[in-house]
Amino acid sequence: MTEAPADIEKITASVEALKADFEDHSYICSDQIATAVYLAYHLRKPILIEGPPGVGKTELAKTTAEMFELPLIRLQCYEGLDEAKAIYEWKYGKQLLYIQVLKEALGEVLQGAKGFAQSVSRLHEFGDIFFSEEFLEPRPLLKALKEEDGCVLLIDEVDKSDHEFESLLLEMLSEFQVSIPEIGTVKATREPPIVFLTSNNAREISDALKRRCLHLYIPFPDVEMEQRIIHARVPEIPPKLRKQLVNFIQELRDLDLKKVPAISETIDWARTLLLLHTESLDPQLVRDTLNVILKFQEDIENVDAEISTLTSKAMK
């Protein structure tokens, strides 16, 4: 862990090195993805990742953290998320408790003070102790800034949050700092965090936020890539079956479905087939395990009729 910074230097020396390292951590990525991480690290810019669900947006952040041996701090966005949960909050309980405990000490402090003005001025000498770092409960964003050796900050599904929260992020993303009225501005330590934002495009992200980020779009992978991914994630699966199931999924993606299967579904399916000791795809087996890859009854019914054609196509 102590030589982590040096490691990062080496890993980020070139896009190729990055890519190779990602593969070592069984994350198969395209040049585009590796370039994005490379730029994000060197330009110190957050990356906004968009793409259909299940193509490995969150996984990218997790793998990056693993690779750089940095802690991963995750902020899951949802409607109604506000600064108290994202940036910081005061430890009210602790404040109250301390006040109770210190009530007695107060007498000593104020001993000998003449008049109200003098007492107040004596109290002023102590400053705002109750609103100091001691009583501050850091939430993910603040925590990420305070991490000494840098960290990977994942702001997941930012499209689920409100407009207001997006604006809240702007300061953090462009300056790597947050302002706390009672304390002042907290800046990132030596190493600013590497920030990943993911979005499923539930709504359009504002231009202001987009402007501050690099933008990476991860599409569904092609056949060759998906095979490599399956190989990396489910190494036990025989090559023949791997080829068949990837072909099948690729065929499926061309159909008009409510929710097309993503990489995560392919992986799940590969694991399922492995568990069933499958040697090769056949229509009956596909029919039985279809609910692993398709998540809507409507889709399953639609595909059901075409299973044999699809299977025979995939077997080629």
Added chain:
Amino acid sequence: MDRTLANFIRALRNSEVRISTAETLDAFNAVELVGYKDRAFLKRSLSIVLPKTADEKETFDNCFDQFFSIDDIRGETESAAADADEEHGDAEGGDGEGGGAGGDPDQQSRGANAASNNKKKKSKGALSAAEEAEEPDLGPGEMSEAASNLGQLLLLDSRVELTVAMAAAGEAVDLIEIQVFTQKGLYTRRIMEQMGLVDLNREISTLRDSDRVPDRRLGQELRRRRDWLREQIRDYVEKQFLLHADASGKRLREELLRKVKLSNVEHRSFRLIQEIVYKMAKRLSSLHSRRKKVFKRGQLNITRTLRKNMSYDGAIFDLQWKSVKIDRPKVFAICDVSGSVANYARFMLMFLYSLEDVMPKVRSFAFSSDLAEVTDLFDRNSIEDAIAKTLRDYGGGSTDYGQALQDFKKLCLDDIDNRTTIIILGDARNNYGDPRTDIMKELYDRCKRLIWLNPEPRSSWTVGDAEMRKYTAYCHQADECNSLMHLERVVGNLLRSVN
């Protein structure tokens, strides 16, 4: 270097990728890091920094390919090596041709041309003698260093750097100002000269006369590459022409269409108009669609209230409410689709349709004499279908505003309250029927705003069977609206008051 990138960004903006100054700076930083050497890498990097939606990424890909396109120099030279003899002959011819094309409008370049051509002529005798004495192609082997800048650049084999130099030269001769197709020859010539053609030619002819084999080999190589470069520059100029002149042409057309009266727009421009309307709607909606979250009243949100008031020692005085959405349409739009406004009806409906996109709650109505709601129809169909269906079902009849207002009152007077905006699109030509201003007054009293948009110019509002004068009395606002510019202004004002 940097001007190339700036030009590229300009070209991107021309193709409607929105790039802010901050992003431009990012791009500069990225290029500094990545360099121009590896084209694919540069493309990947810039595609992460500049375009920010999937659509824009596609545009970016096309744009990048056009802007930084240049064939692989290696492949070209190899094939060139195969028929070197032929190439030599061609080079002479090509040179003369280039000189002729570039010469006529530009005195200076003519002088330079003449000089270089003279030099060539002088050396030609020597060359042919030399060539007969030795093999036409010296093949690969030891080569001297090129002396001139352009020569060195050509031998570098880096097509991106060459493109950069080309772009810089293009910038120097104001290639961006290219406007007509016929200027291409002129600009090609100018760019060649800007890049140092004269020096290169001089070097080539000196090398040709040299006694050393490596020198002569270099001379041959340079000639080949020079000719290749000329081709590249011609391509480059053509693409730049498409990139810049074409885009500004489109903008010009759009600008024109915005001002022209909607009834005069030719049929073939409909698609473009639709595009403009959609763009307009989108821009307006992004400007105005701010979601409001905090409401004054509603159900008490207990957890939130407690949390919020913890900092006040648990004394609850800052109450938090659960948000309540008010489920009431805010805009009622009524569109006249009768015969008298047949020319406009299409655009009115287009406007109505985009209005539904832009504003949160719109209910749309169409009428010629009898009025009906078309909100659902608009929701379910694409813009073309919706408009066609509306025109088929309701369009073409003779106008009866009295009847339409009567129907409207019956349908939804109860839904109109002091937060409702009513928009009426029509020419108010009532065929001398009863205008039913009493209903107008009723509507006027109940709603927040009543806006009348009339496609006819103000001067004809009172002519003939137009009842506009009577109606105007009961409108908060009555405007002429017959071009996209009007439309944009009106919608902009509207959104400001609605939201």
